[in-house]
Each structure stands twice: as structure tokens, then as C-alpha cells.
Amino acid sequence: MDTHREELVNDILRNKLSPTDTFSFSxxxxxxxxxNRATPVMLTGLDIYRIAKGLSIDPYEVLTRYTTGYLGQDSHAPVVVLRERLDGSCSLLRKGKCTVHSCKPIACAVHPIGRVIDLTQKKSIYIRQPGGYKGAVDGRTWTLDEWLDTWNLKELDAPSLAWNLMAGMVAEVMHPIKLEHIGRDVIWELYQHMYGDYDVHRDFIPQVEENSETLRQFFKSHKMLK
Ligand code: SF4
Structure with missing residues (x-):
């Protein structure tokens, strides 16, 4: 493990919350x-699917209207983030309120704590974000368990994991390829299957499995995967 990753893992383990650990937030x-967030909100295919379902629009419409993207410096795979307006506010904020409150991205729902997916152990890890709070940091005391129940986040663990396993597979293939050698056709193929090709009238997990298989076949046909 390189030094940067080792530091990251140590940070996560140091700040990891157990179900009964508490934090204060209202x-x-x-x-x-x-x-004006320090870093834009990163979205998964599950976030796009949930927002599309909540707004009764197509996932591609969500992507076009509210997001922007780039190739990840480490994963070399498409990364999709919430688009910000010129004044630095999220494109889904209207008159100070979130327009997708009940289906907001998981990164927004867990605030003021953070979440990472442990692909090895196939589970979510929740962490304190010292200094990461913006706005209210006082107020009611919550256990982690109570907070997750408020947002039904435990129900989202399985579909989140399914999407992150696909993203992990994609990163494994793409990471060794130099950014300048990645063609538009490859980027578009990854973008579609990671973020856009979901039918909001069907369950999410079977669609991630289909998209993963399509990408595996794509990598094989392009001799990117043995
Ligand atoms: S909570 Fe809603 S408005 Fe705020 S950053 Fe998240 S999606 Fe945007």
C-alpha cells in the first residue's frame, strides 16, 4: 500500500463510528x-437513479441538468458531481431548500458524518468528519444508528455496495491506462453504464449487475480485461 493510501486508511479507522457512538447535530x-462547498458532492449511479425516480424524470435528464463530470485522477474512470451555480450553490437548491430532500444523494443525507464503502469487507463504514461540518454543529445528540434510521440509510447499503463493486471493477481496469490514452468511446461507454442506463421502474441491483456484465464484455472485446 502506498503512503497516501495508508494515511487515508489510518484516518478512516481513527474516525470510524460504531453504531452506538454519538455526535451532535441539528x-x-x-x-x-x-x-460553496470545499469539494463538490460526488454522486453514484444509485444517487442518479434515486433522484430520477424522485423527480419522475429519466436518469440522463438528471445527469444533463444537475451534474458535471471528469475522469478520476486515481480511478481513471468517469466521476460525476453535482453542478454548482455561479454563486457556488448546488443546482438542486431552490430558495434555500433542497428540491430532492427525500431522495437526496447519500453524501448529503449522511451529513455531518461521512461514509466510505469497504469493498474488501463489503460493508459501509461511517466516520466523523472533524472540521468538515459547515453550518450547525450543535444541537441534538444522535447515535450513529438513530441517524442512519432517520434517513433509511441501512436499506441503501446493499444497492450502494452493488454499485461500488462495479465502480471498483472499472477502476481496476482503468487505473493502469494513462489518462491521455483513454478514448471518448471508452469514457462514454463507462459513463452510460455507471450512471445513466437505469430504468427507474425496475429495481436497482439487477440493473447494476447487467451493467457490470456489459462493461466486462466491453473490456474483454477491447482486450482491456483477460
Ligand atoms: S442537500 Fe440537496 S441542495 Fe444540498 S447539496 Fe445535497 S442535493 Fe444539493
């Missing part, structure tokens, strides 16, 4: 966490 609905 949302004042001030919208502060939706404006």
Missing part, C-alpha cells in the same frame, strides 16, 4: 452545506 435548514 439541521437548521440554512442551506449552508449546499453552498
Amino acid at each position: 439541521c437548521r435548514e440554512c442551506g449552508a452545506c449546499c453552498r
Whole structure:
């Protein structure tokens, strides 16, 4: 493991929350966490699917209207983030309120804590984000378990893991390829199957499995995967 990754893992383990660990937070609905964020909110295919379902629109419409993207510096795979307006506010914020409150991206729902997916152990890890809070940091005391129940986040663990396993497989193939050698056709293929090709009238997990298989076949046919 290189030094950077080792530091990252140590940081996660140091800040890891157990189900009964507590933190204090009350949302004042001030919208502060939706404006001028230090880093944009990163989205998964599950976030796009849930927002599309919540707004009764196609996932590609969500991608076009509310997101932007780039190739990950480490994964060399497409990364999709929430688009910000010129004033630094999230494109889904209207009059200080989140327009997708009940289906907001998981990274927004877990705020003020953070979540990482452990692909080896196939589970979510929740972490304290010291200094990462913006807005209210006082208020009611929550256990991690209570907070996750408030947002039904435990139900999203399985579909999140399914998507992250696909993203991990893609990163494994793409990471060794130099960024300048990655063609538009490859980027488009990955973008579609990771983020856009989902039918909101069907369950998410079987569609991730189909998209993973399509990408595996794509990598094989392009001799990117043995
Ligand atoms: S999706 Fe909603 S909660 Fe998340 S940054 Fe945008 S407005 Fe805020």
C-alpha cells in the first residue's frame, strides 16, 4: 500500500463510528452545506437513479441538468458531481431548500458524518468528519444508528455496495491506462453504464449487475480485461 493510501486508511479507522457512538447535530435548514462547498458532492449511479425516480424524470435528464463530470485522477474512470451555480450553490437548491430532500444523494443525507464503502469487507463504514461540518454543529445528540434510521440509510447499503463493486471493477481496469490514452468511446461507454442506463421502474441491483456484465464484455472485446 502506498503512503497516501495508508494515511487515508489510518484516518478512516481513527474516525470510524460504531453504531452506538454519538455526535451532535441539528439541521437548521440554512442551506449552508449546499453552498460553496470545499469539494463538490460526488454522486453514484444509485444517487442518479434515486433522484430520477424522485423527480419522475429519466436518469440522463438528471445527469444533463444537475451534474458535471471528469475522469478520476486515481480511478481513471468517469466521476460525476453535482453542478454548482455561479454563486457556488448546488443546482438542486431552490430558495434555500433542497428540491430532492427525500431522495437526496447519500453524501448529503449522511451529513455531518461521512461514509466510505469497504469493498474488501463489503460493508459501509461511517466516520466523523472533524472540521468538515459547515453550518450547525450543535444541537441534538444522535447515535450513529438513530441517524442512519432517520434517513433509511441501512436499506441503501446493499444497492450502494452493488454499485461500488462495479465502480471498483472499472477502476481496476482503468487505473493502469494513462489518462491521455483513454478514448471518448471508452469514457462514454463507462459513463452510460455507471450512471445513466437505469430504468427507474425496475429495481436497482439487477440493473447494476447487467451493467457490470456489459462493461466486462466491453473490456474483454477491447482486450482491456483477460
Ligand atoms: S442535493 Fe440537496 S442537500 Fe445535497 S447539496 Fe444539493 S441542495 Fe444540498
